Amino acid sequence: MNLIFEKSKDGRKSFNLPESDVSLKNFPKELSRSDLDLPEISELDLIRHFINLSRLNFSVDTQFYPLGSCTMKYNPKILEKAASIPEFTNLHPFFSILPGCEDMCRGALEIIADFQDVLCEITGMDSATINPMAGAHGELTGIMIISSYHKSKNSKRTKVIVPDSSHGTNPASASMVGYEVVTIPSNSEGEMDVDELKKHLDTDVAAVMMTCPNTLGLFEKNIKQISEMAHSVGALMYYDGANLNAIMGKVRPGDLGFDVIHVNVHKTFGTPHGGGGPGAGPVGVKKFLEEFLPIPRVKREDSSLVVVSNSDKSIGHISSFFGNFAVVLKAYLYIKLLGSDGIKYSAEMAVLNANYVMNRLKEYLKLPFDRTCMHECVFSLSEMAKKGANALDFAKYLIDMGFHPPTIYFPLIVKEAFMIEPTETESKETLDKFVDSIIDAVKLAEQNAQVFKEFPKTTVISRPDETKAAKDLIVKYEKVVS
Amino acid sequence: MNFCPHTSEDIKEMCAVCNVNEVDELFKDLPIEKINFKKLGKGISEYEGFNQILDMAKKNKLLSYHFIGAGLYDHVIPSVVDFVASRSEFYTAYTPYQPECSQGTLQALFEYQTAMCNLTDLDVTNASLYDGGTALAEAVLMSLRITKREKIIMDKSVNPIYRNIVKTYLKFLPYELVEVDTVGIEPDFERIKSLLDLDVACFVFQNPTFYGSVYDWTDLINIAHEKGVLAVSSVYPISLGIVKTPGKMGVDIATGEGQSLGNPLSFGGPYFGFLVTKKKYIRNMPGRIVGETVDRNNKRAFVLTLQAREQHIKRHRATSNICSNEGLCALRALVYLCSLGKSGLKELALLNFSKSEYMKEKLSDIGLTIKNKGTTFNEFVVEFKKDAKEVFSALLSKNIAFGVPLYLFEGPENAILVNVTERMSKEKIDNVCSILEAIL
Numbered sequence: 001m002n003l004i005f006e007k008s009k010d011g012r013k014s015f016n017l018p019e020s021d022v023s024l025k026n027f028p029k030e031l032s033r034s035d036l037d038l039p040e041i042s043e044l045d046l047i048r049h050f051i052n053l054s055r056l057n058f059s060v061d062t063q064f065y066p067l068g069s070c071t072m073k074y075n076p077k078i079l080e081k082a083a084s085i086p087e088f089t090n091l092h093p094f095f096s097i098l099p100g101c102e103d104m105c106r107g108a109l110e111i112i113a114d115f116q117d118v119l120c121e122i123t124g125m126d127s128a129t130i131n132p133m134a135g136a137h138g139e140l141t142g143i144m145i146i147s148s149y150h151k152s153k154n155s156k157r158t159k160v161i162v163p164d165s166s167h168g169t170n171p172a173s174a175s176m177v178g179y180e181v182v183t184i185p186s187n188s189e190g191e192m193d194v195d196e197l198k199k200h201l202d203t204d205v206a207a208v209m210m211t212c213p214n215t216l217g218l219f220e221k222n223i224k225q226i227s228e229m230a231h232s233v234g235a236l237m238y239y240d241g242a243n244l245n246a247i248m249g250k251v252r253p254g255d256l257g258f259d260v261i262h263v264n265v266h267k268t269f270g271t272p273h274g275g276g277g278p279g280a281g282p283v284g285v286k287k288f289l290e291e292f293l294p295i296p297r298v299k300r301e302d303s304s305l306v307v308v309s310n311s312d313k314s315i316g317h318i319s320s321f322f323g324n325f326a327v328v329l330k331a332y333l334y335i336k337l338l339g340s341d342g343i344k345y346s347a348e349m350a351v352l353n354a355n356y357v358m359n360r361l362k363e364y365l366k367l368p369f370d371r372t373c374m375h376e377c378v379f380s381l382s383e384m385a386k387k388g389a390n391a392l393d394f395a396k397y398l399i400d401m402g403f404h405p406p407t408i409y410f411p412l413i414v415k416e417a418f419m420i421e422p423t424e425t426e427s428k429e430t431l432d433k434f435v436d437s438i439i440d441a442v443k444l445a446e447q448n449a450q451v452f453k454e455f456p457k458t459t460v461i462s463r464p465d466e467t468k469a470a471k472d473l474i475v476k477y478e479k480v481v482s
Numbered sequence: 483m484n485f486c487p488h489t490s491e492d493i494k495e496m497c498a499v500c501n502v503n504e505v506d507e508l509f510k511d512l513p514i515e516k517i518n519f520k521k522l523g524k525g526i527s528e529y530e531g532f533n534q535i536l537d538m539a540k541k542n543k544l545l546s547y548h549f550i551g552a553g554l555y556d557h558v559i560p561s562v563v564d565f566v567a568s569r570s571e572f573y574t575a576y577t578p579y580q581p582e583c584s585q586g587t588l589q590a591l592f593e594y595q596t597a598m599c600n601l602t603d604l605d606v607t608n609a610s611l612y613d614g615g616t617a618l619a620e621a622v623l624m625s626l627r628i629t630k631r632e633k634i635i636m637d638k639s640v641n642p643i644y645r646n647i648v649k650t651y652l653k654f655l656p657y658e659l660v661e662v663d664t665v666g667i668e669p670d671f672e673r674i675k676s677l678l679d680l681d682v683a684c685f686v687f688q689n690p691t692f693y694g695s696v697y698d699w700t701d702l703i704n705i706a707h708e709k710g711v712l713a714v715s716s717v718y719p720i721s722l723g724i725v726k727t728p729g730k731m732g733v734d735i736a737t738g739e740g741q742s743l744g745n746p747l748s749f750g751g752p753y754f755g756f757l758v759t760k761k762k763y764i765r766n767m768p769g770r771i772v773g774e775t776v777d778r779n780n781k782r783a784f785v786l787t788l789q790a791r792e793q794h795i796k797r798h799r800a801t802s803n804i805c806s807n808e809g810l811c812a813l814r815a816l817v818y819l820c821s822l823g824k825s826g827l828k829e830l831a832l833l834n835f836s837k838s839e840y841m842k843e844k845l846s847d848i849g850l851t852i853k854n855k856g857t858t859f860n861e862f863v864v865e866f867k868k869d870a871k872e873v874f875s876a877l878l879s880k881n882i883a884f885g886v887p888l889y890l891f892e893g894p895e896n897a898i899l900v901n902v903t904e905r906m907s908k909e910k911i912d913n914v915c916s917i918l919e920a921i922l
Contacts, residue, residue, distance in 0.1 A: 001585075004593050004820055015560040015821040020833055021908040022840040027724045027832065028857050031696055034730065036723070037600045040823040046562060050590070050817060054571035057578075057586035061570030070576050074485050078528045080568065083748070087539035092550045093750035094886060100875050101883065107541030108749045118522045133612040133751065134806035136793070147654050172793035172803035176623075177654045181798040219511040251512045266806065270485075274810030275587040276577040276609065276770065278752035281806075294650075316650035320553070320615050320643045321750030333535055339525030340517075342484040348505045349486040352493065355500040355508055372500075372508055399583050404576075410794070427487040428496060459582040464783035469775035473764060473787070475606050476596040 001056070001460070004049050005477045008039035014046050037479070056460050057275070058404045064430050066357075068376045068407035068419025069167070069215060071245050071267035073350075076337065079270065079330035088329060093321035096296065096307050109305045112298040112322055115282070115332040122335070122343065123244070123261050124254020125284030129293045131323040135242060138262025138281025139173035139209075144315040145260060145285060145292040146207045146236050147177050152292075152313065155234065157206035163192045165216055165411045170209045170240060179206060186413060190216040190369035192226060203233050211240040212256070213247065215411045216369060217354060217376035217419075227257025236260060244268045245423070246351055246375035249344025259286045269331035280327040294318040349424035350375040353431060357420055360435045364442045368414055376421035380414050384442070388449030391416040394441055396455035396463070401437040483525050547910055548883035551861045551901025552692070553614060553641050554753075555742045557720065557830075558905060560821040563744040567814050577770070577809075581785045588784035591772045591809065594816040598756050601722050601819070602736045603729025605761040608769030610754040610812040611804065614739025615647035617755030618686065618716050620768050620802060621735040622648055624759075625684035625712045626657060627766050627801070633658045633682045635711075637669045639691035642891040644716060648686070657683075667693040667853050667863055667893075675705055684712040684734070689725070693899060694861035695854045696725055703732040719743055719756070719815075721859045723831025728758070735759045744818025745811050754808035754815065765791060768802030830904060834860035838902040841911045848919040853897060861901040863888065867922070870898050876921045882914060 041049070058065065065072035083089075088108065095104040102109075116128040132138040143160065150157050160174035161182045171181040182200050187193040191214070201208075208230045213219045220226070227237050239253040241263035248268060253261050265271050266279035273279065285293065291313040299306050308314075322328075338346060351374050358377035362370065365379040381391045389397075395405030407419040422431055445452065456462050488496070493505065502508060526534075548556070567573060571586060578584030578591075591609045598607045611617040622634055634652070636645060638661050645661065652659050662673050674685060685706055690696045703713040712734040720742045728736035741753035759767055765788065773787030793800040822830060838860040842852050845864055853863040866873050870887035877884040885900040902911070 001589065003589070003596075005596060008823075013823060013826060014562065015823075015826055017558070017826065017829055017833060017904060020836060022836050024832060025836045025839045027835055031698055031726050031857055032724055033603075033722060033727050036824045036827065038597060038822070038824040038827060039820045040825065041820060043562060043821070046817070046820055047565070050562075050566040051569065053586040053590055054566075054569040055586065056584075056589070057571040057575045058580075058583035059571045060574040063583075065576065067576055072576060075574055076485060076528070078532055082532060082535045084564075085536065085539045087542040087544060089746035089748050090544060090556075091542055091749040092548065092554060092556070092747050092883075094550050094552060094554070095883070096749075097890060098550075098874070098883065098886065099871055100878055103543045104545065104883075105542055105749065107538040110541065111535075111538055114521075121517075121519060121521050133616070133808075134804070136803045136805045137612060137616075140803055144650070144654060167805075168793035168795065168797045168800065169803050169805050171798035172796075172800045175798040175800075176651075176803050178656070221511050224513060247512065249517065250509055251514055252517060255515055256513070264806075272573045272810075273576045273806075274573050274808075275575045275584075275591075275813065276809030277806040278754075278808045278811055279806040280752075316653070317615070317643060317646035318650055319613060319647070319751070323750065324752035325750045326746075326748040327752055329535070333531050335522065336534065337483050337525060337528065337531045340519035340522045342525035343522075345484050346486060348509075349484075349488060351508050352488075352496055352500070352505050355502075356496045359499050359501070372511065395580065396582065399580065404583060405580055425485045425487070428492045456582050460585050461582055461777040461779075461781055461783040463778045464581050464785045465775045465777070466785050466787065469773035469785050469787040470790075472773070472775070473606075473761070474774040475592075475764070475771055475787070476599045477592070 001052060003477050004039045004041065007045060007049060008041055010040055012040040012042050014041055014043040063402060063404050064426060064434055065404040066406050066420045066422050067404060068421040069242060071421060071423055073270060073423035074425035075270055075272040076334065079333055082333050083326040083330050088326060096321065097309055109298050111329055111332055113300055113305050115328055118335055119282055120284055122248055123284050124252030125261060126287040127290040127293060128282055128284040129297060130282045130328045131294045131319045132281040132283055133319055133323045134277060134279045135262060135264040135281040136169040136173060138283045139169055140176055141283050141294060141318050142238055142260040142262055143173055143177040145289055148292045148315050149289055150206055157204055159205045161200060161205055161208045164413050165214050166209065166211060167215060167240065167242060190218045191220050191222060194222050194225065197226065197229065201229055201233050205233060205235040207236045207238045209238040209240060211242055213243050213374035216378050217373040218369060219374055223256050242267060243375060246347055248347045249340060250347055260289060265327060265331035270334035271327050271330045278324045278327055280324040296321060346424045353422040353424060353426060357422055357431055357435055361438060364439055376419060378414055379418040381416040381418050384445050385416045387445050389445040389452040391418050393452035394418065397441050397452060398437060399456040400458045403434055403437065483527055545883050546881040549885040549900045549902065550883055552886045552899055553739055554747060555901065555903055556747065556905055557742055557903050559744050560818065562821050563814050563817045566817045567810055572813060573810055578786060581783060585784060588772050590813050590816060592774065592784050594812045595772060597816055597819045598758055601719060602758045603727035604736055604758040606764045607756060607758040608767055608771050610807040610809060611757055611769055612808060613753050613755045614716060615644040617737040617757045618644050619648045619651035621714045621737045621757055622684060622686060624735060624766050625714055628763055629683040629710065629712060631681055631683035635674060635677050635682055635685040636661050637674060637687045638662060638664050639669045639693055640686060640688040640716060641692045668695060668855055671702055675702060678706050678709050678711050680709055682711045684714045686714045688716040690718060690721055690859045693854060693863050694858040696857045696859055698726055698731065700731045720831060723827040724835065725859060740811060740815050743815035745814055752808055752811055754811035766801060769804050769807060833904045837906055838862065841902050844911060844915040848915055860903060861899060863897050863899050866896045870896050877917060880917060
């Protein structure tokens, strides 16, 4: 499809501004810009361009999207409607700090405070902030809180421990706060190796970052022991909430010994992923860390709400105001709709769906850790790869069958990883169709693996040359001058 | 309510396949303790839930109009922006890791990248960061990586909240940040110049400044470059309809808050941050990048490129920890910019400038002082003979929020930062000025 820049013709217009009711002034020449190249296009052609572009995407609303680690569940439509109420969309965040303007944003502040409360209740924390704008941003905030805490105790700690199955954001976040990262291998059960941990755990360690269930979709059975070990040397426990969907309403990270958590509301709490964002990464902490939370902060004081804009101990600003407020608003409504019963039931169905897919597929594909999984299951396609059809080929095959592929090549510790997360919102019929397609693919790979290189055949493009992209680095459109 | 489709028969059949009698057996690895929910009640229907949110919304009292800007601006949003962004195929998709089934998102982001490069006159950008403040912080970290130096000079006419975000990002790291006081509300160019030396990684400024003043920073940037110091700026994208661009001034890394490009205020977010730089720095840039290539049939295709810089591959050695960005907000910005087009954006910028100039004249006519020394775009500082808080609350009682009093940011007690966009009519400006005249 042509770029919108290629469809542009000078003099066309989509949007008309109202006529000026004041006389137009000249902007000083010496401070003015020279030409600007933006498309000029009619409204109809603009709409056609973008609607036709949208049709080149797979999405949750059009396809099964079992992308492991990403929790691509259904995004209820009422959430979008709630976030577009004018009393929220037109609300300038400065009202939260301007003198005498509390009335302008009372409803919004109540939503923030209520969300913080229910988030704490679901996760077993005491205090929360909605300011971080994504999961990784929540990690950064959480590790900054941990660093500030240790500093307040005059404790110089230099290391953060992560398991080798962790998301890349964990070591990257720790590193951005100046920590050295120590990686602990997983044991034969797919869990953090406690003996290895013991070797590295000393008073230099600021925190142990864990995802639980971990990225293999397995619950860390030793988690309470690990928490105790970390606490015994003064290290804190950080919970990466990427996989909270598996255990919400069943068990709380706070009760497992975690001190700081973040939640990816775009995974667990039903808000859409937007083609890469916006998400939100609210952070919860235990009481002793409350004073380090970022500002501004909405706090309950007696029966009223206050906005704390200054605090010596706080890590400071991590975003300008209340992060991605409208995303949190959607998550808040989602939680209210589900309620305590719906949250627990959703976790149960997510786990049931993953185990169903795993059990149906395990006689066809290699399952590196053959035990009950949580919300996702990870297969290894290494044997298929030997036959000539690797995880990437399987992914491309599934696209032709009308499924978004699972996550491939993650976690890094599983060869030819193939990570399926069905989520709770998918029906048995959809799961069966998906599983049947994979079984067909396995049979095809055994007969004639070579044909896999031709997939996908039904899409607008097939097997783009990524090496060329990285070599040529064409990252914007340049007009061809004839 | 919940969104799970299984019938009890489905559950039974599925449990049998999983070799369990009931779903709870799948949770046997968990140390289950009963959770005693107090605040969170049982589930409710969509109808009830939405009404509860509506009740909350009604508690936000909307004013007749306001002059608040300070980095976040109330611009008209063309209807096509909401329409495109509410397409399920865009908003319920994930990051475009599988290019064959994500060409819609990938091409749109490639077009977004093109629009942002053209707007700033710079070479390369990513597919968005979180917001204006964190984009500036990422640019500062990027300059430290590029120069391998350890000192940052930051002008205090940069948005004070952004300065706080930069400080938060830096305070855990072994770098030195020097903030340069303004002279009145204007940048101290001489002082900044005197601080630029071979130890400095970058100097950070904003144009128009937080206080609304527009400058040509070219001379100072040239001096910085002689010392190997990078110029990092924050810029208000709507102003670039008419104001000289970061690229033409020689800026190395331009950042900004994308909200004004078709994103509603929504009490602080979601918005997006942009970061645009020179081609030679692309490998040091954080965030996802879309690149053009060809597929196996030699057809043009778009993919995520240079992923080896990113956290999912480089882990603790990545250029940043960023993973989720604000893709849908960036899409909104693209649709917004295409809807206005090049002549529309220029017209819009001129409209903002002209209305703001009109208000400055009216305020001067009633004896008030505009504190900015030179050119402003659509925002300026007005000085009163009395306490700004008093003026603000007098207008608030008439249902008008008159700008941002600067004492909130350690500024003078008697000054207010006032913003005028295309939404402000002459009639409203006249009305405010006559109210002001009566209370002064």
